[in-house]
Amino acid sequence: MNDNKRKEVIDSWHKRADAYEILANNYQIFTDMAMGLVKFVEKHQTNKVQDFRIIDLAAGTGLVSKLLIQTLHISPTSLYLVEPAEQMCILARSTIKTPHVYQMSAEDCLSTSDLPRDSFDFILCNASMHLMSENDIYPIVSKLLKPKTGYFLYTLWYHAFDETENFDNNQRLEAYINDALTYFKYPNYFSTTNRKIETKKQSVRSRKFLEETAYKHGIKLESCAIHIHQVPMSFDLDFMLMEPSWLMDHLKNFEWTQNRDAHSIKGQIVEKLRELIKDEYTEKPVVQIVVSRI
Numbered sequence: 001m002n003d004n005k006r007k008e009v010i011d012s013w014h015k016r017a018d019a020y021e022i023l024a025n026n027y028q029i030f031t032d033m034a035m036g037l038v039k040f041v042e043k044h045q046t047n048k049v050q051d052f053r054i055i056d057l058a059a060g061t062g063l064v065s066k067l068l069i070q071t072l073h074i075s076p077t078s079l080y081l082v083e084p085a086e087q088m089c090i091l092a093r094s095t096i097k098t099p100h101v102y103q104m105s106a107e108d109c110l111s112t113s114d115l116p117r118d119s120f121d122f123i124l125c126n127a128s129m130h131l132m133s134e135n136d137i138y139p140i141v142s143k144l145l146k147p148k149t150g151y152f153l154y155t156l157w158y159h160a161f162d163e164t165e166n167f168d169n170n171q172r173l174e175a176y177i178n179d180a181l182t183y184f185k186y187p188n189y190f191s192t193t194n195r196k197i198e199t200k201k202q203s204v205r206s207r208k209f210l211e212e213t214a215y216k217h218g219i220k221l222e223s224c225a226i227h228i229h230q231v232p233m234s235f236d237l238d239f240m241l242m243e244p245s246w247l248m249d250h251l252k253n254f255e256w257t258q259n260r261d262a263h264s265i266k267g268q269i270v271e272k273l274r275e276l277i278k279d280e281y282t283e284k285p286v287v288q289i290v291v292s293r294i
Helices: 003-015 017-026 028-044 063-072 086-095 106-111 134-144 171-183 207-216 234-241 248-252 262-277
Strands: 054-057 079-082 122-125 151-157 219-232 281-293
Touching (some): 003 017, 003 086, 017 234, 028 063, 028 122, 028 151, 028 281, 054 106, 106 134, 134 207, 207 219, 219 234, 234 262, 248 262
Parallel strands (some): 054 122, 122 151
Antiparallel strands (some): 151 281, 219 281
16 A cells, blocks of 8 residues: 555544444444454463553554453553554543554554564554555564564454455345335435445455465464354444445435435435344454464
8 A cells, every 4th residue: 555545544534533433332343353352362461461562553442452451451551552543543542541552554663662672462453454464564563573472463354355355245235225215216326237336455365375474574374263243234334324425426416316405315315224224134254363473
């Protein structure tokens, strides 16, 4: 990802930080993913408390750190949160009482003396690595982790891993969205023959790629496990709704919207859609990856 694209992504999450915090609080999947990382730390924690350090990488609003404090009673001063989006950092600082919250990209971690090399027992990254590349991140974590004892753990959404990238059951939600639009006499948003959904631009990983990239940078792929989560279908809807412009352009394309409040129309369509998908669930594969420093 080039610098301009990275800035665009960071700005988009800055704008969506408050909506993301609500999403993370409303849907258990984020906590379940993070708890997989926390349980690994609990099982492999060996160092004395005073010599214990963890980086919460791409920390968002601080969910992983909050769970480490609540579940393992880890001191907030042992936690180092790295997050590039300004509003995410503001929310994290309001929750995690540590002086170590740094507004920077993961790719810039070696540029500061605040994150000393060879000093971290764990580096954890939840639900964000699809926005980064192991080619960029593995060389960094290999220098920050403690030799022989340090671990880098992260979770990947299904679309960023080759064994799960085609696990796409969004067709049901797309059909419901079309049904809601039809109810209000609007044309379909999703085509049944040419699905109107953006292709993911991020690279798709394979186990072989992870093994080879890790080895190249002096670290080792320990495990790569796929977990299936049951998630309310409203999760995908609320994720789409974090982008305020979602559906608006589609509605404004039609003449009968011109003299009406498009936001009000969208609100009615979303309300109808929630009625249609109530009690509907879907499956989301999540990949948990563990890398150790050799």
